[in-house]
Amino acid sequence: MTSLGLSTRTIVLLSVGIAILIALPLVVKSSFAIEIFIRILLFSFIGTAWNLMGGYAKQLSLGHAAYFGLGAYTSTILQIDFNISPWIGMIAGGLVAVLASLPIGWLCFRLRGPYFTIATIATAQALMLIFLKFRDLAWGAEGTTIPNLGSAPLMMQFETKASYYYVVLGLLVLALAITWLIERSWVGNYLVAIGEDEDAAEAIGVDAPRMKRDIYMISAFLTALAGTFYTQYIYFIDPATAFSFSISIEAALVSIVGGIGTLWGPVIGTILLETTSTLLQSWLGSSIGGVQLTVYSLILMAVILWRPTGLMGMIDEARHRFVSRKPVQA
Amino acid sequence: MWETVAQAVINGLLIGGIYALVSIGVTLIFGVVKIVNFAQGEFVMIGMYISFFLANQFGIDPLLSLFVSMPVLFVVGVLIQHFLIRRVLGPNDMPQIFLTFALSLLLLNLALMLFTANYRTVHTSYSDEALHVGGLYIPVAKLIAFVVAMALSGALWVFLHTTDLGKAMRAAAQNRDVAMLMGINPDRVFCVALGIALALAGAAGSLLMPFYSAYPFVGQVFVLMAFVAVVLGTLGNVIGALVASLMMGVAESLGIQYVGADSGLIVVFAMLLLTLAFKPSGLGGGRAR
Numbered sequence: 001m002t003s004l005g006l007s008t009r010t011i012v013l014l015s016v017g018i019a020i021l022i023a024l025p026l027v028v029k030s031s032f033a034i035e036i037f038i039r040i041l042l043f044s045f046i047g048t049a050w051n052l053m054g055g056y057a058k059q060l061s062l063g064h065a066a067y068f069g070l071g072a073y074t075s076t077i078l079q080i081d082f083n084i085s086p087w088i089g090m091i092a093g094g095l096v097a098v099l100a101s102l103p104i105g106w107l108c109f110r111l112r113g114p115y116f117t118i119a120t121i122a123t124a125q126a127l128m129l130i131f132l133k134f135r136d137l138a139w140g141a142e143g144t145t146i147p148n149l150g151s152a153p154l155m156m157q158f159e160t161k162a163s164y165y166y167v168v169l170g171l172l173v174l175a176l177a178i179t180w181l182i183e184r185s186w187v188g189n190y191l192v193a194i195g196e197d198e199d200a201a202e203a204i205g206v207d208a209p210r211m212k213r214d215i216y217m218i219s220a221f222l223t224a225l226a227g228t229f230y231t232q233y234i235y236f237i238d239p240a241t242a243f244s245f246s247i248s249i250e251a252a253l254v255s256i257v258g259g260i261g262t263l264w265g266p267v268i269g270t271i272l273l274e275t276t277s278t279l280l281q282s283w284l285g286s287s288i289g290g291v292q293l294t295v296y297s298l299i300l301m302a303v304i305l306w307r308p309t310g311l312m313g314m315i316d317e318a319r320h321r322f323v324s325r326k327p328v329q330a
Numbered sequence: 331m332w333e334t335v336a337q338a339v340i341n342g343l344l345i346g347g348i349y350a351l352v353s354i355g356v357t358l359i360f361g362v363v364k365i366v367n368f369a370q371g372e373f374v375m376i377g378m379y380i381s382f383f384l385a386n387q388f389g390i391d392p393l394l395s396l397f398v399s400m401p402v403l404f405v406v407g408v409l410i411q412h413f414l415i416r417r418v419l420g421p422n423d424m425p426q427i428f429l430t431f432a433l434s435l436l437l438l439n440l441a442l443m444l445f446t447a448n449y450r451t452v453h454t455s456y457s458d459e460a461l462h463v464g465g466l467y468i469p470v471a472k473l474i475a476f477v478v479a480m481a482l483s484g485a486l487w488v489f490l491h492t493t494d495l496g497k498a499m500r501a502a503a504q505n506r507d508v509a510m511l512m513g514i515n516p517d518r519v520f521c522v523a524l525g526i527a528l529a530l531a532g533a534a535g536s537l538l539m540p541f542y543s544a545y546p547f548v549g550q551v552f553v554l555m556a557f558v559a560v561v562l563g564t565l566g567n568v569i570g571a572l573v574a575s576l577m578m579g580v581a582e583s584l585g586i587q588y589v590g591a592d593s594g595l596i597v598v599f600a601m602l603l604l605t606l607a608f609k610p611s612g613l614g615g616g617r618a619r
Contacts, residue, residue, distance in 0.1 A: 060427055107606045113423045114366035115565070118557045119606060125554075126599040133596070197421075249435070256428060290442030290546075297435035304425045304432065305417055 021169055025162035034161040038233070040274045041168040042226060046247065047254035047266025048175040049222035053215045054252060055261035056188060058195030059109075062248045063120030064223050066104065066127050067097040069242035071224025072231040073131065073138055076146065079155070086156040090228040097224035098217045105216045109209065112198070121248070128243035143238025146231065156232045164233050171229065172267075175222050179263055182215075191215060195261065223251070246293075253296060257303050259312025268311045273299065333465050338587040339580050344472040346579020347479035351534040353556040353563070353571040354483060355527030361503040361566030362523040365415060365426045369434035370556060371549025373403055373528045375441060377535020378450075378544035385452040385539070392452055392539035393474065399532035407528030408521045415524065416517065434549075441546035449543040457540050475537035482533055483572055486526065490568065499523055503566060554595075555582075558602040 025034055053059050074096045075089025108119040132141050151159040158164060182188045193201035194208050202208050231237045258269025277292050284291055307313055359367045377399040384390040418425035459470040490496040501509040502519045510516055559578050563570030585597030
C-alpha cells in the first residue's frame with residue numbers, strides 16, 4: 001500500500017494505461033483515427049463531469065450544455081474582444097459556469113426526479129435563446145470563427161491534431177482524478193446517500209441542498225472546460241453548437257450506458273457509443289439523418305431494460321464469475 | 331388597441347386548446363402511473379403523420395382521421411405501458427426518465443430516417459376560411475380544433491368522474507396502495523391511462539394537421555409547452571393542466587404580438603422559471619386532484 005492507498009497492481013495497470021495513451025498519437029499517424037480518439041476523450045470527459053452529479057447524487061440533468069456553452073463563449077469573447085489566451089479563458093469560463101450554476105441550481109433543485117430534469121433542459125435552452133437573441137452579447141445566430149494563428153500553443157492553437165489529443169487527455173485525467181478522490185471520501189458517500197434516498201440522507205444529518213449545490217458547481221466547472229476546448233478545436237462557435245441539446249444528451253447517455261455512478265462508466269460508455277457511431281458512419285455514410293441517434297436510443301433502452309448497471313455492471317459480474325469465483329453480489 | 335389585444339388572446343386560446351390535449355395526457359400519466367412521459371410530443375408527431383398519409387393517399391379529411399389516429403395511439407399506449415414502462419416502475423428515477431426519453435429520441439430519429447426533415451402540409455377546404463366577428467379574425471380550422479379539444483377534455487372529465495374505471499384511475503392517482511387494497515388492478519388502470527394519454531396526443535396531431543406542418547421535430551414544441559403547463563397547473567391535476575395550457579397559449583401569443591415573432595419560447599421559459607422561483611407547487615397548490 002502506498003500513501004494514496006493504491007495497490008501495486010493498480011499502479012502498474014494505471015502506468016501502463018497512461019503510457020499507451022501517451023504513445024498512441026506517436027504510433028497512429030492517421031488524422032482520422034486521432035480525431036476519433038479526441039472525440040472519445042472529449043465525451044469521456046464531459047460524461048465524467050456529468051457523472052459526478054448525475055451518477056453519484058442521481059441528479060439527472062439534461063442541461064449540461066448550458067455550462068459547455070458558457071465555457072465556450074467566455075473564453076471566445078475574452079480571446080476575440082480582449083486578446084486573452086484561451087488557457088486563462090478556460091479557467092474564467094469554468095468560474096462563469098460555477099457562478100451560473102448557483103441560480104440555476106437554486107431554481108432546478110426545487111424540483112425532484114423527472115421535473116428536475118425538465119427544468120435543467122429549460123435553463124440550457126433559455127441560455128441558447130439569450131445568445132441567439134442578443135446580438136450585441138456575442139455574434140447572434142451566425143456565430144463566429146476563431147482567428148487561426150497557425151501554431152500558437154499559448155493561444156491553445158496547434159498545428160497537429162496530436163497536440164489537441166494531449167490537451168483533452170489531460171482534462172480527462174483531471175476529471176477522473178477528481179472523481180476518484182470524491183468517490184473514496186465521505187463526500188462520495190454522502191452523494192450516494194442523497195442519490196439513494198434524499199429524505200433519508202437528510203434525516204441522518206446530510207446537508208443535501210449544500211452537497212447538491214457543491215457537486216453541481218464542480219460538475220459545471222469541468223463541463224465549461226470542455227466547451228472552451230471544443231471551440232478551440234473546431235475554430236468555430238455559434239449558439240446552436242455551443243448550447244446543443246445533443247451535448248446534454250450525450251453526457252448523460254455515455255454515463256448511463258457505461259455504468260452510472262462508477263469511475264470508469266463514462267469512459268467505457270463513450271468508447272462503445274463513439275465506436276458504434278464511427279462504424280455506422282463508415283458503413284452507411286453520413287447521408288441518412290437520424291441513424292446515429294436511433295442506434296444510441298436503442299442501446300440506451302436495452303441497457304435500461306436489461307442491465308441498469310450498464311457495461312461496468314456487466315464487467316464486474318464477469319470478473320466475479322471468472323476471476324475471484326465468488327458468487328455475484330446482486 | 332383593444333382589438334390587437336383581443337386578437338392575440340383569441341389566437342392564444344385557440345392554440346392553447348391543442349396544448350391542453352398534450353398537457354392533459356402528460357399530467358394524467360404523471361398522476362396515475364407517476365412517471366413523466368418525455369415521448370408525449372412524439373405521439374403528437376405520429377398523429378400528424380397518420381393524418382397526413384391518410385389525407386395524401388386516400389384523401390381523407392384530417393378531422394375524420396381522428397377516428398384512426400386516436401384508436402391507433404390508444405393501442406400503442408397500452409402496448410408501451412405493458413411491454414416497456416411496467417418493467418421500470420419502482421423507486422428508482424433513472425430508468426423511468428431515460429426509458430421514455432430514449433423512446434422520444436428513437437421515434438424522432440426514426441421519423442427523420444423514414445420521412446426526412448421535410449415539412450408536410452395538408453390543404454383542406456376550410457384551411458383558409460375565417461370568421462369575422464366584430465373586427466376579430468377567427469380561422470375556422472383553429473376554431474374546430476379548439477372546440478374538439480375542449481369536447482375531448484370534457485369527455486375525459488366526465489369519464490374520470492362518472493365511470494367505475496375512471497374512478498379507479500383517480501383512486502390509483504390519489505393513493506396507489508389503498509386503491510390496490512380496494513381491489514383495483516393497477517396494471518389495467520395504468521394501461522388505460524397510457525392509452526388515453528396517447529389517444530389525446532394523437533387527437534392533437536390530427537386536429538393540428540389542417541393548419542400546421544408535420545415534421546419530425548414538431549412534437550418538441552408541444553411537449554415543452556405541456557411540461558411547463560403541467561408544472562404551472564400542479565402536477566397530476568387535469569383541470570389545472572387545462573387552465574394552465576390556455577394561459578400558456580395566451581402568454582405565448584401576447585409575447586409574439588408585443589415582444590417579437592420568435593419570442594414565444596422565451597415567454598414559455600420565463601413562465602417556467604418564474605413558476606419555479608415563486609410557486610414551485612403550481613398555481614393549484616396543495617395535492618394533486
